[in-house]
Amino acid sequence: MVTFYTFIFLPLLSAILVPFLYKFLNRQVHTGWFVLIIPLSIFVYLLQYIPDVAGGKTYVYTLPWIPTLDIQLTSYVDGLGLLFGLLISGVGALVILYSVFYMSKEREALHNFYIYLLMFMGAMLGVVFSDHLLVFYGFWELTSVSSFLLISYWFERRSSRQGALKAMLITVFGGIAMLAGFIMLIMMADTYSIRELIANVDLIQNHVLFIPAMLCVLLGAFTKSAQFPFSIWLPDAMEAPTPVSSYLHSATMVKAGIYLVARMTPIFGGSSVWFWLVAGVGLITLLYGSLSALRQTDLKALLAYSTISQLGLIMCLLGIGSLAVYFGPGESGTVFTVATFAALFHLFNHSTFKGSLFMVVGIIDHETGRRDIRYLGGLLQVMPVTFTIALVGGLSMAGLPPFNGFLSKEMFFAAVNEVAEAGIFGLSHIGLLFPIVAWVASIFTFVYCMIFIFKTFGGSFRPERLMKEVHEAPLGMLISPIVLGVLVIVIFFFPNVLGKYILTPALNAVLPMMSVTAYDLKISAWHGLNLELLMTVGVILLGVFLFRTTKRWIPALRSFPQKLTLNHWFNQGLEGSEKFSRSLTDGYMTGSLRHYLIYIFSFFVILLMASLLGFYGLSLDFSKDAPIGIFEAGLVVAMIIAAFTVLFASNRIVAIVALGAIGYMISMFFVIFRAPDLALTQMVVETVTTVLFLLCFYHLPKLKKSIERLSFKLTNLIISMAMGLTVSLLALAANGHKLFEPITSFFENAYELAGAKNIVNAILVDFRGFDTMLEISVLTIAGLGVYLLVHQRSKRREPNETE
Amino acid sequence: METLIVILVGIFVSIGTYLILSKQLLRIVLGASIVSHAVNLLLLTSGGLKRGSAPLLGEKEAGFTDAMPQALILTAIVINFAVTALVLVLCYRAYQHFGTDDMERLRGHEHE
Numbered sequence: 001m002v003t004f005y006t007f008i009f010l011p012l013l014s015a016i017l018v019p020f021l022y023k024f025l026n027r028q029v030h031t032g033w034f035v036l037i038i039p040l041s042i043f044v045y046l047l048q049y050i051p052d053v054a055g056g057k058t059y060v061y062t063l064p065w066i067p068t069l070d071i072q073l074t075s076y077v078d079g080l081g082l083l084f085g086l087l088i089s090g091v092g093a094l095v096i097l098y099s100v101f102y103m104s105k106e107r108e109a110l111h112n113f114y115i116y117l118l119m120f121m122g123a124m125l126g127v128v129f130s131d132h133l134l135v136f137y138g139f140w141e142l143t144s145v146s147s148f149l150l151i152s153y154w155f156e157r158r159s160s161r162q163g164a165l166k167a168m169l170i171t172v173f174g175g176i177a178m179l180a181g182f183i184m185l186i187m188m189a190d191t192y193s194i195r196e197l198i199a200n201v202d203l204i205q206n207h208v209l210f211i212p213a214m215l216c217v218l219l220g221a222f223t224k225s226a227q228f229p230f231s232i233w234l235p236d237a238m239e240a241p242t243p244v245s246s247y248l249h250s251a252t253m254v255k256a257g258i259y260l261v262a263r264m265t266p267i268f269g270g271s272s273v274w275f276w277l278v279a280g281v282g283l284i285t286l287l288y289g290s291l292s293a294l295r296q297t298d299l300k301a302l303l304a305y306s307t308i309s310q311l312g313l314i315m316c317l318l319g320i321g322s323l324a325v326y327f328g329p330g331e332s333g334t335v336f337t338v339a340t341f342a343a344l345f346h347l348f349n350h351s352t353f354k355g356s357l358f359m360v361v362g363i364i365d366h367e368t369g370r371r372d373i374r375y376l377g378g379l380l381q382v383m384p385v386t387f388t389i390a391l392v393g394g395l396s397m398a399g400l401p402p403f404n405g406f407l408s409k410e411m412f413f414a415a416v417n418e419v420a421e422a423g424i425f426g427l428s429h430i431g432l433l434f435p436i437v438a439w440v441a442s443i444f445t446f447v448y449c450m451i452f453i454f455k456t457f458g459g460s461f462r463p464e465r466l467m468k469e470v471h472e473a474p475l476g477m478l479i480s481p482i483v484l485g486v487l488v489i490v491i492f493f494f495p496n497v498l499g500k501y502i503l504t505p506a507l508n509a510v511l512p513m514m515s516v517t518a519y520d521l522k523i524s525a526w527h528g529l530n531l532e533l534l535m536t537v538g539v540i541l542l543g544v545f546l547f548r549t550t551k552r553w554i555p556a557l558r559s560f561p562q563k564l565t566l567n568h569w570f571n572q573g574l575e576g577s578e579k580f581s582r583s584l585t586d587g588y589m590t591g592s593l594r595h596y597l598i599y600i601f602s603f604f605v606i607l608l609m610a611s612l613l614g615f616y617g618l619s620l621d622f623s624k625d626a627p628i629g630i631f632e633a634g635l636v637v638a639m640i641i642a643a644f645t646v647l648f649a650s651n652r653i654v655a656i657v658a659l660g661a662i663g664y665m666i667s668m669f670f671v672i673f674r675a676p677d678l679a680l681t682q683m684v685v686e687t688v689t690t691v692l693f694l695l696c697f698y699h700l701p702k703l704k705k706s707i708e709r710l711s712f713k714l715t716n717l718i719i720s721m722a723m724g725l726t727v728s729l730l731a732l733a734a735n736g737h738k739l740f741e742p743i744t745s746f747f748e749n750a751y752e753l754a755g756a757k758n759i760v761n762a763i764l765v766d767f768r769g770f771d772t773m774l775e776i777s778v779l780t781i782a783g784l785g786v787y788l789l790v791h792q793r794s795k796r797r798e799p800n801e802t803e
Numbered sequence: 804m805e806t807l808i809v810i811l812v813g814i815f816v817s818i819g820t821y822l823i824l825s826k827q828l829l830r831i832v833l834g835a836s837i838v839s840h841a842v843n844l845l846l847l848t849s850g851g852l853k854r855g856s857a858p859l860l861g862e863k864e865a866g867f868t869d870a871m872p873q874a875l876i877l878t879a880i881v882i883n884f885a886v887t888a889l890v891l892v893l894c895y896r897a898y899q900h901f902g903t904d905d906m907e908r909l910r911g912h913e914h915e
Contacts (some may be wrong), residue, residue: 023843023914046844126870280873352846413907593888593906593909594824594907595823598824601824622806629804632804643814646818646833646837647818647821647822655830659837662837666844671905673852674856674858675857675858675876676857676859678847679882682880685884687882687883687885689888692887696892696895709825716821716824716825720816720820720824723820724814724818726814726815727813727816727845728813728816731809732806733847735805739845744867744871748867748870750860751860758858759859759867762856763871766879776883777880778881778885779882782885782886782888783885785889785892786892789893790896
């Protein structure tokens with residue numbers, strides 16, 4: 001167990017060491033050589049699981065993380081995880097080897113590069129081996145973050161930053177949706193473990209949250225795997241260094257969504273929504289990607305769209321494969337099991353040929369300084385080895401024998417043909433679309449593969465258009481693509497070795513109910529003269545014809561209006577939302593104190609009135625009122641007059657004096673209502689306050705004695721009336737609802753308990769002395785504040801200030 | 804009696820709010836003072852008015868008025884005084900510094 005975790009966390013742990021290595025050794029040795037050891041050792045370690053996993057064994061390792069919340073780092077090793085683990089570590093090793101020769105040790109900040117890359121590798125291994133949903137999500141977001149860092153590796157370029165931002169926004173949006181879906185799943189089955197979710201699938205499938213959870217999880221998978229319409233981040237992510245594009249954006253990270261869909265198939269598979277979304281979106285993405293790839297002139301953009309298209313193909317196959325869950329074990333179920341098998345097979349194949357093709361583009365870029373096919377041509381004469389690799393990868397991508405792409409494409413055709421005859425989920429009406437769209441998309445795929453190979457390497461060689469003296473790439477750079485290219489051919493000739501040891505266990509993980517053995521599924525290059533083969537022949541014939549006539553129709557395709565592209569809409573949406581929130585904020589954050597007070601007061605009035613009238617009704621009770629005496633009535637009238645005087649006074653002194661009058665009258669109220677201490681304090685405080693007011697404005701020579709008349713504003717009037725009404729009503733309602741007797745009778749024991757005859761004073765200093773202490777602090781702080789305000793004037797004045 | 808005081812409080816709050824919504828600093832401080840008077844009166848009213856004698860044990864009467872609100876009001880008066888004093892000096896300094904007491908013109912700096 002410890003060994004397993006050592007290897008899973010090896011990339012993350014060793015990322016810490018990279019800067020030290022870089023600092024001490026970079027002058028002599030490329031840091032990449034040391035980093036290379038890590039994926040290699042993981043790869044070798046994972047290889048030893050193959051025999052056991054192929055024999056149907058699985059491994060579960062648990063490392064407690066937050067036991068009280070039931071969060072564990074549970075690792076589950078089965079066929080699917082192992083397939084991905086081997087791809088991640090294997091392609092990772094090749095990419096790092098390639099990057100040793102691609103990235104200059106003099107010019108580049110290599111320590112950053114390898115830290116990000118190792119972070120990504122560790123995160124990706126965590127994703128594919130995690131059984132705990134929340135841990136899975138954690139690693140998932142770490143792949144987004146490390147991808148963000150890698151895309152913006154050359155952060156001084158504007159386009160890199162924009163590409164990274166776009167990728168981040170889209171993938172994190174999907175990631176959070178996925179988290180919501182996971183939480184729904186956790187609620188439904190009351191477990192965090194994916195294995196237990198699959199075991200309790202009955203609980204989930206009849207739950208009301210089934211469809212929402214599915215949509216949220218799919219949103220995460222589609223954004224990560226660049227499915228239509230979330231595919232727009234992938235072409236922009238090509239601003240990353242080419243080894244990164246090769247590793248993240250073709251072989252591994254974009255397959256995380258595929259992995260998620262495959263993992264969730266036993267849970268969601270068999271429902272029509274799942275089938276239509278996964279297969280339908282996959283098919284649309286396949287067509288959209290292949291059509292868009294034709295428009296590109298930049299080699300990396302072409303490969304990016306081709307990646308989108310191939311991911312769509314795999315997604316479509318996974319959708320078709322989920323029909324097996326619907327049919328269950330049996331003849332018609334087995335037919336669709338083959339589709340899932342094809343998905344896994346193509347996933348593996350795609351990693352091999354797309355990885356090598358990106359490396360080829362990197363070599364071309366590195367050796368010629370150009371990546372645009374309009375400037376390239378005739379490289380066959382100078383770069384024969386690179387050309388051979390490109391030919392192998394390109395023809396495999398196009399689906400020609402004797403390369404592995406041919407096998408998986410044939411299986412794809414077989415699957416879409418079966419779908420047309422499935423006869424469920426409304427397929428009998430439009431099921432025929434599947435083979436037609438797939439076939440058309442394959443033709444486009446063939447054409448862009450031809451463009452990729454022959455516009456770059458064919459034609460006449462024109463060195464004057466290139467930035468550098470062109471020659472074949474160094475051997476070290478060629479090793480990795482050669483290894484991948486050899487794999488492409490080897491898999492064509494010996495597909496069943498891969499099928500038996502790696503793909504069948506993976507298939508059993510995706511469709512556990514089918515219990516397939518290696519003998520059920522044999523891949524054969526020649527399987528008789530059938531419809532699939534005819535379709536491939538059709539693809540080649542039409543594809544060659546279209547490639548011959550590219551000059552006629554490619555310009556038309558390239559003049560596709562920019563305004564209708566998804567990118568344009570994304571940018572418009574982003575700009576629009578920024579503008580909208582800006583104008584919204586500018587609209588209510590005016591900077592005027594009056595406006596803010598109006599918001600606060602109206603909120604207060606609306607909330608209190610609504611709850612007062614809406615929930616409790618207004619019950620008034622005047623029966624306990626004390627009788628009104630003549631003195632009180634007179635005082636009230638006088639106070640109202642004084643208050644209006646303050647309101648309408650046009651002279652400063654009048655207003656201040658009227659306010660003082662109110663204060664004195666209140667102190668008379670206190671006398672009448674038997675509060676001697678209050679009357680005393682009120683009298684003194686009012687005197688001092690009035691003096692302060694007068695002093696303050698007496699010493700303001702510039703300020704005119706008279707003030708402007710209070711301007712009338714209807715809004716202010718309405719709001720202040722409403723405020724007064726609310727407070728009055730609230731007080732009346734509270735008066736009518738006396739629920740308990742007051743606790744004052746306790747304080748009447750003041751003499752026995754505190755030795756004081758004045759109850760108010762006993763409360764202030766004895767029963768509730770803390771209030772008084774803090775009140776004294778308030779007074780002290782206010783005094784200090786006044787002192788500072790008065791005395792700091794000359795010291796703080798800034799020299800350039802006018803006043 | 805309580806109802807009458809509550810109506811008085813309502814009028815005070817209305818006038819105070821209207822003053823607070825005006826644009827001169829001095830009027831805002833005056834408005835806040837009036838509102839604080841209203842709050843004190845409301846506190847006193849909530850304890851019931853005119854029930855028994857002043858809360859002094861020397862008086863040999865049957866009952867006393869509620870002493871608790873009185874203690875609270877006493878605290879509130881002093882805190883109000885402290886805040887009013889501080890705000891007044893602040894207004895004074897603001898006027899010295901900016902040369903205006905118009906709230907609409909006290910905008911600080913644009914952070915653009």
